[in-house]
Amino acid sequence: MGTLYVISPNDDLSDRLKLMTENFIKNFHSIKYIKNFTHSLDLKNKKLLFLLELDVNGFDLPMLTFLKELNLNDKNAFENSIGTLLINSNSELGTKRAAQDVIFISNNLGCKFLGHPIIEATKSLKNFLNWQKNLNIPLEEICLKLSYDLGKRLSGYEETIPLTQHKKKITILYSSTHKFSNTLDLWHMISKRLNNFIIKEIHIENGKILDCKGCSYKLCLHYGKQNKCFYGGFMVDNVIPAIEEADGIVWLCPNYNDAIAANLTAVINRITVLYNKMSFHNKSMFGIIVSGNSGSDSVAKQLIGALNINKVFMLPAHAIITETANNPKAIFKIENIDSKAENFAKHLINGV
Numbered sequence: 001m002g003t004l005y006v007i008s009p010n011d012d013l014s015d016r017l018k019l020m021t022e023n024f025i026k027n028f029h030s031i032k033y034i035k036n037f038t039h040s041l042d043l044k045n046k047k048l049l050f051l052l053e054l055d056v057n058g059f060d061l062p063m064l065t066f067l068k069e070l071n072l073n074d075k076n077a078f079e080n081s082i083g084t085l086l087i088n089s090n091s092e093l094g095t096k097r098a099a100q101d102v103i104f105i106s107n108n109l110g111c112k113f114l115g116h117p118i119i120e121a122t123k124s125l126k127n128f129l130n131w132q133k134n135l136n137i138p139l140e141e142i143c144l145k146l147s148y149d150l151g152k153r154l155s156g157y158e159e160t161i162p163l164t165q166h167k168k169k170i171t172i173l174y175s176s177t178h179k180f181s182n183t184l185d186l187w188h189m190i191s192k193r194l195n196n197f198i199i200k201e202i203h204i205e206n207g208k209i210l211d212c213k214g215c216s217y218k219l220c221l222h223y224g225k226q227n228k229c230f231y232g233g234f235m236v237d238n239v240i241p242a243i244e245e246a247d248g249i250v251w252l253c254p255n256y257n258d259a260i261a262a263n264l265t266a267v268i269n270r271i272t273v274l275y276n277k278m279s280f281h282n283k284s285m286f287g288i289i290v291s292g293n294s295g296s297d298s299v300a301k302q303l304i305g306a307l308n309i310n311k312v313f314m315l316p317a318h319a320i321i322t323e324t325a326n327n328p329k330a331i332f333k334i335e336n337i338d339s340k341a342e343n344f345a346k347h348l349i350n351g352v
Helices: 015-027 061-073 095-108 126-135 139-156 182-191 217-225 234-245 262-270 296-310 337-351
Strands: 003-007 030-034 047-053 081-088 111-121 168-174 197-203 248-254 284-291 320-324
Touching: 003 015, 003 139, 015 047, 015 081, 015 111, 015 139, 047 061, 047 095, 047 139, 061 095, 081 095, 081 139, 095 111, 095 296, 095 320, 111 139, 111 296, 126 139, 168 182, 168 234, 168 262, 182 248, 182 284, 182 320, 182 337, 197 234, 234 262, 248 296, 248 337, 284 296, 284 337, 296 320, 320 337
Parallel strands: 003 030, 003 047, 047 081, 081 111, 168 197, 168 248, 248 284, 284 320
Antiparallel strands: none
């Protein structure tokens, strides 16, 4: 069961978050609480639980201050650690955004995250209503049960060593054109360093994939069991099989109005049919994001929210690279871009 490191710099924790924590930590023999930053603090090679108590504006300022101090002290403060989060809010808002912020910051410090690494408690606990349909117990009990279950998943997590050596498969999803895309240029700088992988690139062209129709859960599950979807077509014939076979998926995301491109958003929505059929816990997600001006972090957090938090993909350490390049081929003029591409390739190799 091992030792759990509970990162809890906020002294004003609610009774609810304390109860969630009590249920989570039942899965561990030893608990160490981290309340303050010190220069001697060692949070590498650890199993971590971040506790977030959101204020009236939806922030946990002590947590953000703690992460800032860690970042200033060591850019790899969480190297080889794996994280989870428990979050409580005194409103219906803020939990998902707060989780995305902490995951994004911590991932850049070397922390990887389980697929669906959070349990979020809004004021009313209405976010657990769908769970209540199946479990038929009070919302408060569902919150505590899920907190316990997340702790059990973290406690049981171990790095797996494959029994047989085989080339791992990576699926690349992109919607840009080759001629003008700095994002694709950056990917090609990275991919030439990936020699021992089977790489499949899929171009999501305009009009090839319609967005999710919004079928009922039962209908979506029915289609999923048959490896189908309501619309069929390119998504069913090409994209879903490639994701199903892949060990890792790389999303190439030029920044379109501080958002993921519509074509790729449609893919994320449509893979729900596959998500209802199989678990993505053992599949890793990566992002390559290039902005013309600013906002790469906004796109990165959308990827984290959609794929790591919602669709349950594993988020390896340093899983997202972000750069700023406006004019065509400007990516090649960025200082140390070759070194950055090489480092990201190493993170990808280690994370798949």
